[in-house]
Amino acid sequence: MLLEAKGVGFSYKKGRPVLQGIDFHVAEGEVVGLFGPSGCGKSTLARVLSGRLAPSEGSVMWDGKPLPRKGYCPVQLISQHPERAVNPRWRLDRTMTEAWNPPEDLRRAMGIEPEWLRRWPNELSGGELQRFCVIRALSPQTRILICDEMTAMLDAVTQAQIWGLVLGLARERGMGAVVITHNRHLAERVCDRVVEADAAFSATC
Secondary structure (H helix, E strand, O other), rough: OEEEEEEEEOOOOOOEEEEEEEEEEOOOOEEEEEEEOOOOOOOHHHHHHHOOOOOOOEEEEEEEEEEOOOOOOOOOEEEOOHHOOOOOOOOHHHHHHHHHOOOOOHHHOOOEEEEEEOOOOHHHOOOHHHHHHHHHHHOOOEEEEEEOOOOOOOOHHHHHHHHHHHHHHHHHHHHEEEEEEOOOHHHHHHOEEEEOOOOOOOOOO
């Protein structure tokens, strides 16, 4: 199965285009790096690819069909801002079980403490909440992960641990992944292929 963007453009209201004519694809089982400088539109593309934003032009298709608007989406975004990915009025156990119930060994491997699930999002540090968002996105229903600077707020040792766990699990399950980063070394180290976006984001991918 394939996630494919064709001729995608996006503009915020009354603003200049952020994305223009983007063609991009990632298949199940493939890890694609998207490398480029800050401000070039990578995070906007991440939100479009995951269905969080509707493109101003062009289309995003999953297995030849539009991304589902209801229910669990097979394309999951892990952003660099975990506080935006959770409902602040829900305790974390409710947020987690809405997606799935991860096995205890995976929770331990990700460093998720059992008591976190009884807390509110603002009671966790940014790094703790990011771990929570990572494991929440790893539902068996997920077929493509969009990882937008997902470990930026974590220390180097924890970054390596989480990337190893996430990409190992993705390969084991045959999931695809898009690794969005401004770190060329990371992209080249963990990805099957790397696409470089220029400042205007006019490259095709």
